[in-house]
Amino acid sequence: MEEHLEHKVKGKAEKFFRGFFKVIFMIIAAIIFLLLFGYGFMLLWNWLMPDTFGLPVLSYWKAVGILVMAKILFGNFEGKGHKKEKSKSHQFSKPRKWDTCKSDFSKWEFYDAFWKEEGENAFEDYVKRNQEEKNH
Secondary structure, X not given: OHHHHHXXXXXXXXXXXXXXXXXXXHHHHHHHHHHHHHHHHHHHXXXXXXXXXXXXXXXXXXXXXXXXXXXXXXXXXXXXXHOOOOOXXXXXXXXXXXXXXXXXXXXXXXXXXXXXXXXHHHHHHHHHHHHHHHHO
């Protein structure tokens, strides 16, 4: 009986240490990946940007700082595979605003003529109405 408990405890400890070392390995691998990614970004920036746009050459830490700032401003670097996909039945259930705009795009050819003929007067009337409502 004691051997069975000893074996069970030994197995749990082994499992714990394996998991622990896997987590440590993943953290170290992620750090190495991020360091290499920053270095690659720095090399690419210093190769293209100074000559193309007249921007300064970056040090490693400035390049990493730009990557962090880009992540903060523009979101994460996840690809399409990480986003939640909608079910196909939900995608086609109702038209999106953009789809209706694309289908009505042919109407825009009349916009310039409308603005010249009626747009300015219509806008002046609109401003007058709003000013009158504001004054009353």
